[in-house]
Amino acid sequence: xxxxxxxxxxxxxxxxxxxxxxxxxxxxxxxxxxxxxxxxxxxxxxxxxxxxxxxxxxxxxxxxxxxxxxxxxxxxxxxxxxxxxxxxxxxxxxxxxxxxxxxxxxxxxxxxxxxxxxxxxxxxxxxxxxxxxxxxxxxxxxxxxxxxxxxxxxxxxxxxxxxxxxxxxxxxxxxxxxxxxxxxxxxxxxxxxxxxxxxxxxxxxxxxxxxxxxxxxxxxxxxxxxxxxxxxxxxxxxxxxxxxxxxxxxxxxxxxxxxxxxxxxxxxxxxxxxxxxxxxxxxxxxxxxxxxxxxxxxxxxxxxxxxxxxxxxxxxxxxxx
Numbered sequence: 001x002x003x004x005x006x007x008x009x010x011x012x013x014x015x016x017x018x019x020x021x022x023x024x025x026x027x028x029x030x031x032x033x034x035x036x037x038x039x040x041x042x043x044x045x046x047x048x049x050x051x052x053x054x055x056x057x058x059x060x061x062x063x064x065x066x067x068x069x070x071x072x073x074x075x076x077x078x079x080x081x082x083x084x085x086x087x088x089x090x091x092x093x094x095x096x097x098x099x100x101x102x103x104x105x106x107x108x109x110x111x112x113x114x115x116x117x118x119x120x121x122x123x124x125x126x127x128x129x130x131x132x133x134x135x136x137x138x139x140x141x142x143x144x145x146x147x148x149x150x151x152x153x154x155x156x157x158x159x160x161x162x163x164x165x166x167x168x169x170x171x172x173x174x175x176x177x178x179x180x181x182x183x184x185x186x187x188x189x190x191x192x193x194x195x196x197x198x199x200x201x202x203x204x205x206x207x208x209x210x211x212x213x214x215x216x217x218x219x220x221x222x223x224x225x226x227x228x229x230x231x232x233x234x235x236x237x238x239x240x241x242x243x244x245x246x247x248x249x250x251x252x253x254x255x256x257x258x259x260x261x262x263x264x265x266x267x268x269x270x271x272x273x274x275x276x277x278x279x280x281x282x283x284x285x286x287x288x289x290x291x292x293x294x295x296x297x298x299x300x301x302x303x304x305x306x307x308x309x310x311x312x313x314x315x316x317x318x319x320x321x
Contacts, residue, residue, distance in 0.1 A: 007065020038251025078113030111308025161284020
């Protein structure tokens with residue numbers, strides 16, 4: 001018994017902020033941002049919230065998988081930027097979907113969140129505890145961004161992605177996940193009493209702070225190691241992998257990981273040029289795009305790999321059905 005993805009969905013806010021608009025806030029340029037990050041635009045919430053985006057992505061995933069919300073046994077939402085603390089985001093999604101039979105909880109694992117949500121749902125489904133699960137990554141990072149800090153405001157965007165999983169016959173691939181809390185100060189964000197819009201505030205205490213060089217070095221070393229270990233652990237060769245779907249943080253990181261793995265860059269799809277870094281939503285959004293445009297097809301083996309605050313990182317293998 002294993003868990004099989006049968007539907008995907010995503011949502012991005014309609015308001016798009018390009019690099020030229022960023023350049024009116026901090027000293028930068030479109031060329032500078034593209035060269036160092038690969039990001040060209042990012043979607044930013046106006047009327048949307050983390051909950052509303054999660055609900056929309058979930059609704060689309062259920063429709064894509066032809067799954068009734070009342071069939072759901074489990075809803076997991078990965079987010080670090082919800083507009084609500086109590087009840088949890090997953091319970092709000094449950095309410096909106098009328099998924100009355102689901103057990104619901106949130107997960108806080110930042111940019112590794114969707115991978116860990118997938119692994120958690122997989123364990124429940126493979127173990128026979130639940131039959132149908134909904135996993136979501138939804139982030140409103142614009143509410144945590146210091147829009148006067150050039151080192152971070154050029155990177156992040158808002159959005160949500162979701163996947164529906166069913167228990168079914170097949171091989172369960174064992175993941176590799178790791179954490180190193182001792183190095184957590186490389187990427188931090190302190191809590192504040194209210195989640196008010198900070199888009200035009202420059203309060204570093206309550207905004208994302210990042211040591212970019214430390215995060216880059218960590219990612220390009222640890223992600224290839226985790227992928228190699230995952231393949232070895234499951235007896236899968238690199239040539240069997242059709243796609244490596246990495247967290248969409250920075251094009252240079254993706255390129256460096258591909259090089260270290262000795263795999264062609266064509267096997268590493270990217271959409272960060274449109275969305276920026278959407279943290280736990282990024283892998284899910286890319287999965288949905290690839291399913292909709294036909295790049296994902298039955299029999300393909302796909303590696304998903306996340307990395308980010310914690311520090312946390314990990315990789316999993318998905319056999320697409």
